[in-house]
Amino acid sequence: MAEFPKPKSMVDQIYISLSNAITSGALEPGCRLVEQELQKDFGVSRAPIREAIRLLEADGLVVVDAYKKKHVRNLTREDLVDNIPVLASLESLAARLAAARITKKQIDELDGINREIQQAFSEGNFAKCAELNFAFHRVFLQVADNKALHRAVRSIVKSTLWLWLASQYYKNSATIPSSIEEHEQILQAFRRKDVHLVESMVREHIENVLERFLKQSKFDTEGIYLFGGTKGQPRLASPEN
Amino acid sequence: MAEFPKPKSMVDQIYISLSNAITSGALEPGCRLVEQELQKDFGVSRAPIREAIRLLEADGLVVVDAYKKKHVRNLTREDLVDNIPVLASLESLAARLAAARITKKQIDELDGINREIQQAFSEGNFAKCAELNFAFHRVFLQVADNKALHRAVRSIVKSTLWLWLASQYYKNSATIPSSIEEHEQILQAFRRKDVHLVESMVREHIENVLERFLKQSKFDTEGIYLFGGTKGQPRLASPEN
DNA sequence: CCTTGACTGGTTGTCGACAATCAACATATA
DNA sequence: TATATGTTGATTGTCGACAACCAGTCAAGG
Structure with missing residues (x-):
């Protein structure tokens, strides 16, 4: 069927x-x-x-x-700052749980994704980089196999970090090589099955990524993040599909 | 006004x-x-x-x-197990953040709550113990002063641990003394401003509390937690207030 | 000039009614 | 009897209409 x-x-x-x-x-x-x-x-x-x-x-x-x-919702700088340690904690937990049960095949999958990021970066396709970056983190969330954790991470990403996705596309390209390098180191730690190392590296990686982003972001005088277009006027959601 | x-x-x-x-x-x-x-x-x-x-x-x-x-929703044993490390991570983060900024007055407040738990326990008022226990943890969530974290913890507690509250009332009284003791040790770590110690102690404390509970809980053959009353029939929510 | 009150247009909150769906039972047909 | 086909009652999904509320404007009264 x-x-x-x-x-x-x-x-x-x-x-x-x-x-x-x-x-x-x-x-x-x-x-x-x-x-x-x-x-x-x-x-x-x-x-x-x-x-x-x-x-x-x-x-x-x-x-x-x-x-x-x-x-x-308008996001303030404070919103972003607050989210950094929370997401870092959750992702590092995911890494810890994943490290205990990850298979060789799954490590290869992560490796493959990281290579794809590198490839997309060299082609200047930053949108694809952002997309693949999410895919990378989704993998060890899946490997961690913890519904509560999955839910918590999704909630954070959804409620606050959407603007990261939206901005990654056109300005944060400079931060991508560092991400790739850190991913590589995390992979090596996974291969060594060094649970503690994986955990601390992922925590630092997440903190680094978000802080790099924070530095490059623009906030107006009220600390409100600004998108590119004109502000205040409602625009339509095109009813895709 | x-x-x-x-x-x-x-x-x-x-x-x-x-x-x-x-x-x-x-x-x-x-x-x-x-x-x-x-x-x-x-x-x-x-x-x-x-x-x-x-x-x-x-x-x-x-x-x-x-x-x-x-x-x-019916909660399974797996749901609870999944939540243990997540809540432990988040609360230990809260402790770490709180340790960096907690005042003497706030430590005394925690101390006071813990004494109240002890008092309530000696009076056999276990419902009050559960209530105060939540209050204890609420304090350093407030001290941590991180909205994203607060939100994440609340979501976990609300979505899954409500049955803990509901059961604490009438059967988990045996676990309360251990909790009180662990609270006491956490307080001492706070007084010493030992951030790392506070963090690891809170993580262990949360894991202990939930695992103690898990051991004492009853699940039916499908792993579904059972409350006391009859099952299946809808009961009314009394529209209080 | 300042205050008050009435009116207006825009927006959300609530309602009762109808349409769609499904489980369970009844009925028909072989 | 066994399978297929209505029929019914219960429940959710959707709708259009009305009520409540608020910002803004304007006019009357002091």
Whole structure:
């Protein structure tokens, strides 16, 4: 029997669309989410849209102001700084758990991804680098095989680091070689099955990556991260798919 | 000007009520959440109830089965096991951050709470012990002063460890003295400002606490945690407040 | 000039009703 | 009897409409 992709509910689809629109920067931080407009954009009634927005709110991607208007969340420098040690802790835990059970094949897979990053970098394809970077970290999250951990990491990445993804594309290319080098060292530690070394290296790697990013980021006077485009005006989420 | 408690929205109130009902065990794991019934219980229409349930779903307190019916989540032994290292990592991070900035006054506050736990234990008031235990850990989460961390811990505690709270009340009393002792040692490490020691002690403490609990917990043949009452039948959340 | 109150347009909150789906039972057909 | 096909009741998904609320404007009154 052929496998069909299970049809997703209206709410899920809207949630995913909006989620992508926010994390990709198509909907800029601070811009409003008006139910009536989204209703027209998606061609559905307000109920499923409200539910989708509530989910985004729970994720921290959307905030509600004093007068209950919904906005795409603005991230401050402090938000980013706060997230650094948390993500570093979680990823290093993932590394520790993964180190105890990783197979040769999986190490080779990591190695392959790292080579692909190098390749993409030499071709100037920085977007692909960012993508592969996420893939690299996803692998040992999977190897760690801990649902609670997976969930926690995803929550952090989703709620706060989406702007990292969005900016990586066009400006952080200078930091990529360091990442590749650190990945290589982590791989060697995995090969040696040195659990403690892996753990501390991943912690440092994550801290390095985020701090490098932090240095290169621009914040306005209120400490709010700025995207490239004009601010404040709501832009549509193109209902892809 | 006197400070008024800001009135909460319908959805928030329903969310809190249901959340409490689940974490307290009033709504047992596996039991269904039927919108029509809740509609009657709360005396509102289905829209806000649906949104509240969606939030519970995002929290992991409610799951949707293959036929879209909503159930209070059943926790397996694996869920608990997965959460142990994650919470241990996060709390030890909190301890590390807190150790760097904790004041004498705050250490005394922790000391006071620990004494209160001891007092409550000697009076046989185990529910109060559980409550104070949470308070103890809340303090250094606050001292750590990291929103991302706070959020991550809260998410873990809320999504999975609610049953710990629910069971602590009536059976885990034997583990309390060990907790008190470990708290005491952590306090001494704080006083010495020994960051590394605090960090490792808190990690071990959390692992100990959860593992002690795990040993004393009962799971049925499918690994599903059992509460005291009858199973399967939905019970009402008393709309407190 | 300042305050107050009424009106307006825009937005979110809530509701009742209908459509779609599914489990369970009943019925028909071989 | 065994399988296939309606039918029913329960439950969730979606919708359009109305109520509540707020910012902004404007006019009346002091």
